[in-house]
Amino acid sequence: MTSAITRVGTRRRPVQALALFVGGVFLLFGAAGVLAASSTGASRLFLAAGGFVYLLLWVYGAAVHSTDHDGDPANFAPFNSADNLLHLGLGAGMVLLAVLATVAERAQGRYPGREQRGA
Numbered sequence: 777m778t779s780a781i782t783r784v785g786t787r788r789r790p791v792q793a794l795a796l797f798v799g800g801v802f803l804l805f806g807a808a809g810v811l812a813a814s815s816t817g818a819s820r821l822f823l824a825a826g827g828f829v830y831l832l833l834w835v836y837g838a839a840v841h842s843t844d845h846d847g848d849p850a851n852f853a854p855f856n857s858a859d860n861l862l863h864l865g866l867g868a869g870m871v872l873l874a875v876l877a878t879v880a881e882r883a884q885g886r887y888p889g890r891e892q893r894g895a
Contacts, residue, residue: 816881820874827870834863 805826812822837855881887 816877816886820877823870823874823877827867827872827874830863830867830870832867834860834867837863 809819809822809826812818833855837860841855841857841860878887
């Protein structure tokens with residue numbers, strides 16, 4: 777019984793450390809979003825690039841989760857169905873917001889800016 781408790785305890789620690797790492801990555805991603813909010817171009821780039829990163833994580837997580845690589849080194853992050861839905865929602869939402877921001881700026885005649893038009 778003691779060996780089973782020891783095995784469970786040692787198995788949980790790397791997962792907990794990885795969960796803290798992933799949480800830190802989400803916080804850094806949010807901080808980058810706040811910094812990118814200083815200009816429309818930077819925020820649009822943040823939304824588009826970040827959205828594509830989340831969509832790539834969704835594709836990778838779906839592939840790893842569907843092929844049952846739970847103990848395999850290919851599953852470097854704790855992806856599960858909830859994580860996959862989170863990445864899909866975040867990625868699609870961010871890309872959609874980037875596209876809508878571009879459409880709105882073009883409708884107002886503000887995109888592309890003067891520097892891109894050569895004026």
